[in-house]
Amino acid sequence: MSETLISIAADILGVSVGDVSSETSRESAENWDSMNHLRLITALEEQYGIQFSMQEIEDIQTIDDVQQLLTRHGAG
Amino acid sequence: MASVREVSFSYEGQTQFASLSGDWNPLHTDATVARRLVFGGLAVHGVHLLLHALRQVLATDSDGVELQSLRAQFLSPVAPGDRVRFEQSAHGGGLRVVASVAGTRAAQFDFDFDAAVDRRSPIVDNGVPERETPSVENVETLEAQAGRVPLHWDSDLAAQLDCAPPNTAWMPLFAALLATTRIVGMKVPGLHSVFSELSLDLASGFGRRDDVGFNVEAVDRRFNLVRIGLDVAGASGLIKAFVRPAPIEQASVASLQDLVPPDQFGDETALIVGGSRGLGEVAAKLLAAGGAKVTLTYRSGQDDASRVVTDIRSQGGRAVCRQLDVSDLCDDDLAWLQSLRSQRVLYMATPRIFGEKGSRFAPDHFAVFERVYLHGFLQLFYAAQAAGTLRQVLYPSSVAVDNYERQLFEYGIAKAAGEQACHFLASMHKDVEFLVPRLPRLATDQTASLTGTPGEDPVRFLLNLLR
Secondary structure, three states: OOHHHHHHHHHHHOOOHHHOOOOOEOOOOOOOOHHHHHHHHHHHHHHHOOOOOHHHHHHOOEHHHHHHHHHHOOOO | OOEEEEEEOOHHHHHHHHHHHOOOOHHHHOHHHHOOOOOOOOOOOHHHHHHHHHHHHHHHOOOOEEEEEEEEEEOOOOOOOOEEEEEEEEEOOEEEEEEEEOOEEEEEEEEEEEEOOOOOOOOOOOEOOOOOOOOEOOHHHHOOOEEEEEOOEOHHHHHHOOOOOOOHHHHHHHHHHHHHHHHHHHHOOEOOEEEEEEEEEHHHOOOOOOEEEEEEEEEEOOOOEEEEEEEEOOEEEEEEEEEOOOOOOOOOHHHHOOOOOOOOOOOOEEEEEOOOOHHHHHHHHHHHHOOOEEEEEEOOOHHHHHHHHHHHHHOOOEEEEEEOOOOOOOHHHHHHHHHOOOOEEEEOOOOOOOOOOOOOOOHHHHHHHHHHHHHHHHHHHHHHHOOOOOOEEEOOEEHHHHOOOHHHHHHHHHHHHHHHHHHHHHHHOOOOEEEOOEEOOEOOHHHOOOOOOOOEOHHHHHHHHHO
16 A cells, blocks of 8 residues: 555545555545545645546545556556 | 634624635625525635634744745635634644534644744735625636735734734735635635635745735646645745536526426415425426416525516416525414415425534434424424315425435434324325425535536426426
8 A cells, every 4th residue: 555645545534644544435434525535536646647537536435446546547 | 732722703703804805705705695505504714714723823932933834725614603623733843723613624724834034024904905796707717817916904803803913924924815715715716616725835935025926727627626826925825726516597487388388287376385496496487387376485595586486477477485484483474374275385495404514413403404394394284284275295305314324314314204294194184195205316506516416407307296
């Protein structure tokens, strides 16, 4: 798991780094609402200079999904 | 060092802060307009929270330090009257202040300080900016917009609002922060804006100018997100703001006439409770287009209700409207409801639905829903039923009843109770038909969101139900 991803996710979800794992999901994380989902996406896009498609963004359910997406885009 | 303060922002303070900052966006100042906007009600200016957080940070040590950078993230709206907790802690090498309401983060502020440098900071106390009208932009017209706004400061008003800096050396920065909300709320994106984030690199030369320049750098059409570059009195900065959805315009009566034969609803008398906007508005127009005599009620949206009535009448339909608060019905209201001799009652009244904060069941919030969906409904039913003419009640329920979304906890239970009430009433009043559909998300102001989750077209849905 990329440390950058964990640190960005922790910052956006308002939790400590230790509370973010690959299993952290939109279902389980209290602050992972639609607005913070969007903030997470734009923060990662800025960090890595990439852009996700709307379908990719909608398909994300867990931090693990995000990690796999970053890998597919050659980032993280 | 951790420090915690609790602050409640008053309704009067909204107008005063609009005056101080020049950000008169109706999202912050006009309760009737704001209820139709994305948050369903008034929101406290994000920069108002920021100034409180900055004051808190500076309260301990404002001499001999200089702010190097600042990042403000506005995460969820704060309503006037909410108790906002400002909690300060060390973060990285700087200070973080989290503003929260009932355990939910509303905003997060990060400040980095360094030793003071000798900086030529201009002092301004030139009064509040002249009041303007917010510009109306959309994602197409925003590209490449740029301009400059002067710094304004009014010490007396700032002091009244607890927004004054600890000493005059900080005045230009406070004035510059006020200018950022003016840019977002009044210039770009203007009327349809939501301020999301502000970052300032003050070490890059703050104090060399006495105005703030802005320049739309990019518009991300996927999310209606605008990036605005800033020249804040000589320092660089960035604003992120959303272009929020405009209030949803429901179909006009003229456009509905093709769908409804003029005698579809005969000569019947229909009461639409909550008919000034959304589903109630559509139902009123459909029934009137089909020949029904329509009475619609509104709680606070008199202008909206009048607009619906005017639209119906302009097409030869019959409609009147009256103010009615179903959560506070008096004897006169009940007598009036009986005198209408309604054949159909459509119970579309609803308080603001989304936006409950915190994960625990909130009894106060539930009570608001219960007053409308159960108690008010029953009172109204008995009054209408006493006329002896009633033959149909439409009580829209919601898929929220068995979707179990945390945000809709209180709402879902109140709606479920209302559903059950309808079933009981139906068993006791065989002459009245009860329609209790669980509605999906339909495209109304209540369901509009920043990220655009469009609902189903309410017209066909309601028409099938009413026929």
